[in-house]
Amino acid sequence: MEFLRVGQLVNTHGIRGEVKIMANTDFPEQRFAVGKQVWLEHPTLVEKLPLTVAQVRTHKSTLLIRFREWNNINQAEAFKGAWLIVPEEEEVTDEDDGFFFHQIIGCQVVTTDGMQVGRVKEILPLPANDVWVVSREGKADLLIPYIEDIIKDVDVKQQVITMEWMEGLE
Template sequence: MQHGEYLHVGRLVSTHGIRGEVRVLPDTDFPEERFAPGNELFLLHPSLSEPLILRIEKSRPHKNVWLVKFTQWSDINEVEPFKDGKLVVSKEDIVPVQEDEGEFYFHQIVGCDVITTEGRHLGKVQEILQLPANDVWVVRPDPKGKDLLLPYIDEVVKQVDTKKKQIIIKWMEGLE
């Protein structure tokens, strides 16, 4: 599988203890599901020519990370070479979301055309910033244009159609 065929769910940031447990910085809205015992994740790392399949033995949240024990590793020395590796799942292993209730994956939003309720094309979503108050969608009008920052709030985002890759927004004072 190519790297584009995966969804990132976390990053292996460091070891924890001497028995092969690792600290994982989650990159998923579903850490309880992704890091549940028995689940398999793929590890991508520059030292690996192929993704390494890892099975979760146990896991638990700890501060801003998850402590995860994989069945394949029983000692700190087995884990050390893979620090900063990316933990991923196949895109087919996607957790269903309630799109009609405003739930979307980032990869569904990035690349969507943004159009005002008056029909003016503003550009495409380039990235999503996760801020404490709300997410902000970065919209690029053209390769040389200045980015537009759209808050993902009900007053601005009126409709999201991931199948058409189109987002309808209500233009508000102060967005430019």
Template sequence: MTYFNVGEIVNTHGIRGEVKVLATTDFAAERFAPGEILYVKQGSQKPVKLTVKSHRQHKQFDLLTFEEITNINEAEQYKGSQLQVTEQQQTPLEDGDYYYRQIIGLEVYSLEDELLGKISEVMETGANDVWVVRRPNGKEVLLPAIKDVIQKVDLDKQRVIVDWLEGLDEQ
């Protein structure tokens, strides 16, 4: 079974087993809703199934309790662990939307079919995402993920066709 990270347990909170989670999902309210199933992964061990009992926000963190964890001693063992969901639990995306894991690693080609590099990272900005393209020469170029630039994403061929803007490579 394939698992995907949705958050990291960074600490405990209180003595009743509540944990402080740094979310790595855009769907935190849905993922961490009471009754939802999450899996906690520690090292190479098999993921442990947990049922969300409660969820609340505190500053930039999500505070969760689980049916299976009733005190701080039980929660302590999971500090630093990843919270995960299965592939079947993932939220379906609209056409033209992609998970970061689908974009990272794609080769970037120009309209003229020239290999420009490979996407190494996706950065979130206020207006739009920015894809970091590592050029064959090792330099990185920031590519805005907007319709004028991104012409086609072909997951089957593991490539992206872009309208490479004049001056993007100049530094």
């Protein structure tokens, strides 16, 4: 079974087992709704640990989540840096032409005039808009904001993203 990374446990919060999660999904309100199950993946675990969302709230750019299975900080502390994952068949979308983070990673980026830019290696989910990190051969990584003025087309089947080059990107 294949899994998707939907968030990362970045820290604990308080003493009652609540944790800070950096969401890695376009639909955190659906993915981390009360009652939803996710699995914890961490190098110290032999098997993935199932966790059920008991409470969730937004805090700055993270989510504060309490899982039913944890009721104190000691249960969560050892798992800082762990990934929260879900089975791939649980993908969530709200539109037919939508796409997911994992479908963007590895896509070739080209400009509207055909210039090869590089490949998307990471997505930084930020409050204003996501930023796509593009790895370029022989050059520093390029940070591209995911906004309509720049990203003109995303073809996940062909693994090609077409962008409008703008002054100041480099």
